[in-house]
Amino acid sequence: MKNCDRITATSLLASLLMGVSASDSASSATLPISQSSPIAVIPTQKPRNSERNRQLNLDTRLIEASHRFSFNLFDRIAKKQINKNIFISPLSISLALSMTYNGASGETQSAMSRTLEVQGIAIGEVNNFNRILQESLLNSDNGTEISIANSLWANKDFPLKQSFVDNTKTYYQAKLSNLDFSDVNAATIINDWVKQKTKGKISKIIEETDSSTTIILVNAIYFKSGWRKPFNKSNTKPKPFTLDNGTKIQHPAMSQTEFYPYLDTPEFQAVKLPYRSTRYSMDIFLPKSTSNLTVFQKLLTAKNWQVWSDKFEKREVFIQLPSFKIEYGIDLINTLQNMGMQIAFRSDADFSNLSAERAFINEVKHKTFVDVNEQGTEAAAVTSVGMTRGLNSPDSESAQMIIDRPFFFAISDRQTGTILFMGAIKNPSK
Missing domain, CATH: 2.30.39.10 (Alpha-1-antitrypsin, domain 1)
Structure with a gap:
């Protein structure tokens, strides 16, 4: 097979409608305006209890949790799409949801932890695991190119909790930028970033933004490798x-x-x-x-x-x-609700660790692409999570x-x- 480009882009769209309560200046921060959109590139690595995993301090509980989340998600999608080809990136989706998880609190945080299969594990441990995993994945040997990039786009003057901003930067290496989401060009700027990070395989994840959109988080993974032995x-x-x-x-x-x-x-x-x-x-x-x-x-x-x-x-x-070559897309709201995240989609959701403003998730979309041929594989995935204002030997x-x-x-x-x-x-x- 030809050199296979494998691309995964997870675009975590969190469009939060601004609330009317005053922001807490002691616990909130407004992101500095940035004109550039490149995002930090991150890495991948060894099975379960391997010596390499011990050296990396990879938590076995979280490796197993990622498998449970992956197969639970796939099972629910497969049961609803019996006659369709299916192609998802559980890594892309879990990283996107994990960034959002940092903004949740109370019952909403508990519901998201159950969906991500990380109940009983401190959020700091989840973040640290994701940081080590990403760094490891990027340290691939010769013959494979892989990158993981994260970004957070905030509506101008929208106050975010400093702890949320710090976690996004520290554990997900996210590039932070401000945009005017009432500008018709805002969606184009983010979609151009997605297109760049997925080598053009996925060119659009966000249809539009407006003044009600408050933040958009994006994760993109790119993978390129040919088969060790190409097919003739x-x-x-x-x-x-x-x-x-x-x-x-x-x-x-x-x-x-x-x-x-x-x-x-x-x-x-x-x-x-x-x-x-x-x-x-x-x-x-x-x-x-x-x-x-x-x-x-x-x-x-x-x-x-x-x-x-x-x-x-x-x-x-x-x-x-x-x-084979397929393009796949799915709205994940019903699937995630069935996995236990119902409250995150209700107007009384608690994302108080994200901002002083109330918000809830109102959109989760996932798009993928895969091409398998004689030389290798090329794939891409994008996930968007949108949010709106809540009520207060051989x-x-x-x-x-x-x-x-x-x-x-x-x-x-x-x-x-x-x-x-x-x-x-x-x-x-x-």
Whole structure:
């Protein structure tokens, strides 16, 4: 496959309507006006209880929490979009929500902690984990390019709590800027930043802003890497792919034989395709022909994910994989409400750690792009969260993995266990 650009941009849009109460000058700060929009670039790294994770002081509780959040989120989306291709970036979404979480208090903070699976863990520990993780992810070896960028855009003269500003800068390396959100060009400025950080794959996340918009937080992740062993393009040929309803289509499929980490169970086959930086891989799970993707997805839990990860063994594998390119978008409000964040979307939400003004979330959008071909993978993701004013050793035996029916895949970091992207391909031609 060609060099794969993998891009993830998470744009956390928090548009807070200004309230009428006076701001607390002792606990609030107005961001300095900045004309530039580049954001701090951050990093990625080793599995669960590895020596590297201990050296990084990565909290095992938070690694497991990120897996629970990822699979819970994916499960709820998959149950509602049975016949659609799905592609999300749980890392992008969790970083965006984590920045917002710093502004929550009281019952709203408790609800967000349950959704993020971090209940019982101090917010300072969550922030520190995210800081170390991002720095680690950026320290990739040769052959892989990855960056993580964060920014906070505030409406002119809108007072933010100094502690919120400090946490955003310290733990998320966010670049701070002021904008006049009543200006029609404000959305363009932010969207241009998103386009830049996603290498043009996602050009728009914000439709418009107005005087009621108070802050917009943005997280963008960019990942570029080719396969460790690219597929020979001459081997790519149209092959049958069977859809869930039994319909057979012809679609280009790549193929090659190579030694890969491989797992075969009564329910599925799985293989890890390493990128040039072997710490990253695409993990592909193909339900057995006697099962289907819907049944397999019921097995997708954080606990099973760890159990499976420990059982892969290197084997010679003939793999046939369809090339695919999809663009995906979803409104996450209902999903996050069902995950326990209902109060954050109500007018009585408590975001008092963000500002003296009352506010609640009224928009959460997620857009992604992925292109998998002979050379590698290119992907991007953007998440926006909008807010408005509230009331006050190799095995000699070879294996075959013919991916000719719906399958699940994830792009993960083997060093930290972080899942950057995950998706389900029901129809590679769409």
